[in-house]
Amino acid sequence: MKIKMIVYSYTHNTLRLIEEWAKQLNQHDIEIASIHAYDEDPNTKAISLSVKPSIEAVDHVVFATCVRGFALAPIMETYLKQIQNLKGQACTLVLTQYFPFEAWGGRQAMHQFKHLVEAKGGVVKDTFILNRSRKSNSQKARILNHVPQV
Numbered sequence: 001m002k003i004k005m006i007v008y009s010y011t012h013n014t015l016r017l018i019e020e021w022a023k024q025l026n027q028h029d030i031e032i033a034s035i036h037a038y039d040e041d042p043n044t045k046a047i048s049l050s051v052k053p054s055i056e057a058v059d060h061v062v063f064a065t066c067v068r069g070f071a072l073a074p075i076m077e078t079y080l081k082q083i084q085n086l087k088g089q090a091c092t093l094v095l096t097q098y099f100p101f102e103a104w105g106g107r108q109a110m111h112q113f114k115h116l117v118e119a120k121g122g123v124v125k126d127t128f129i130l131n132r133s134r135k136s137n138s139q140k141a142r143i144l145n146h147v148p149q150v
């Protein structure tokens with residue numbers, strides 16, 4: 001299966017998770033591509049993207065990023081508003097957040113994430129949130145053991 005993993009990660013927690021997951025999926029053809037903006041300071045209001053990964057013919061697209069102030073990282077939001085129509089593309093959404101509970105930003109950000117991807121015609125097959133300050137490793141294991149569906 002050809003899988004493209006599109007990541008926006010500022011302090012690399014999300015990127016490390018995605019790289020670990022990609023290693024687990026080593027029977028598949030995986031490409032990881034990062035989104036970048038000219039100014040990635042979290043306080044920047046005017047976002048201008050400098051690197052916008054393309055989405056070509058793939059079987060599955062993973063979008064992964066972090067929670068920012070109880071919302072989706074604005075750089076991922078900007079990217080999703082700018083991409084072409086996803087035309088039924090199977091997608092998985094991954095979010096990392098610091099706080100231990102999804103209710104502390106993750107749930108709200110995931111709702112926004114899903115809405116943006118579906119507005120572009122993407123079909124969201126699965127969603128994952130990693131609460132980084134949670135003691136248990138079960139959320140991470142669930143992600144690392146997951147095989148994206150077409």
Ligand SMILES: Cc1cc2nc3c(=O)[nH]c(=O)nc-3n(C[C@H](O)[C@H](O)[C@H](O)COP(=O)(O)O)c2cc1C
Pocket residue numbers: 008009010011012013014015042065066067068069070071096097098099100104105106132
């Ligand atoms: C400006 C800012 C706002 C954040 N807001 C939240 C939040 O609302 N809830 C939460 O759990 N974590 C929040 N975090 C923590 C990040 O979501 C978390 O550390 C994430 O794993 C960072 O991912 P990254 O290393 O891939 O950039 C915030 C971090 C920053 C810098």
